[in-house]
Amino acid sequence: MDKEAIEDARRWLAEHGVTRLDDGAWAADDAPGERLTSNEVAHGWAGLALTDGDRDATGRLRLAFGLLDLLDDYWVTCEIRFADRGPEGPLPAEPLWESYRRRLEAPRDAEAVTYSLWVDWFEDRDTAAVAFAEVLGRDIGLLRSDAPQALLRRTRRVLECSGPVPWPAKDAAYRAAARLPVLHPALFKALLNGYHDVHGDLEPTGALSLLADLDLPTGTEHVGELHAVLAAGHRNHYRSPGAWDEAVRRNAG
Template sequence: MHELASEVRLAFGLLDLLYRRRLKAKQDAEAVTYSLWADWFEDHNTAATAFAEVLGNDIGRVVAEGSASLLRRAGRVLACSSPVPWPVKQGVYDTVARLPTLHRPLFKGLLGGYHDVYGDLEPTAALALLARLDLPADTPHLAELRSVLAAGHRNHYRSPSAWDSAVRGRTG
């Protein structure tokens, strides 16, 4: 067991060094964000620690400094954070809602939280958060997400017809 704990600490140390740099860089980080989402955030054994290491522990610094590289990292992490358990990400989500430059990636994280198989949202809190975001009224899927959250739906896969009903309600 001690050996496994050492391996996990080493892995998160590498995650911290490699991922943070790649997430802040101007270059495309799609491979890194995909790995975060699929390898780290979808696994309930690693999601909380991984999220804390790449964003959660630094959220105060992101808000205080607001440098382009920190905002880039935060945006990338938020956009792929859908499977992170709601109690782990809610405080970070609430904090970044104060930064308009992060509203679009935060919306993407909320939308993914509804649609992702492993997505995790608390409908009432997510709806209140969504109301705080400064997004254009014609943002794709905004009205539908509001509708399903207002109806109390947590995830597309738990309520497969809810999204279709929201789309029909918008177009009908």
């Protein structure tokens, strides 16, 4: 969390007549008497922040991420992506992805950021590989037993939402994560989500090899079922809708 960016965002909202009430709701000068939610503030002002003519592109991006920290609302990330992919884009890449990385490393809940990666950047084949490389793939050489906790936290979060990323773009990162037992539960979730996600992408042979090497807590659910469908050559639940149910029945038997 960037405290300076948060305070900047708070001041910017106040300049636009939006202030936070003592109970956490918001008030706006152009809606007297109304109590606004953080989501309503995000919908009303995040896009405006990204077109603020008084700031350069990096300044607008920093303001938007300050709003994200302040409001903790996924819609802010939507507006960031709209700006990057829109006619005035792309946004400056280094501050964009550094902002994602910092929030993925922070102890604070990062649900809005990971959801943004999952359903926006990773599900889009035009952006999945680059986004994955920026938030994790380029740093796999740093994944060692003495890696900082912040990097391990970022890695876990990215792995768990990486199901839609094309297999060639994530294979090396998955193999790097497999070398660290502390990351095995997150890597298992990555494989499981990669199988079940509508847009999930797995290469059965490679995924099966990774799965076989994972040291998982006793009682981890669905290990047997995932092994069965991968061993049978299935890539995705939605391409072979009966395969998982059959694996569940056999495992139960």
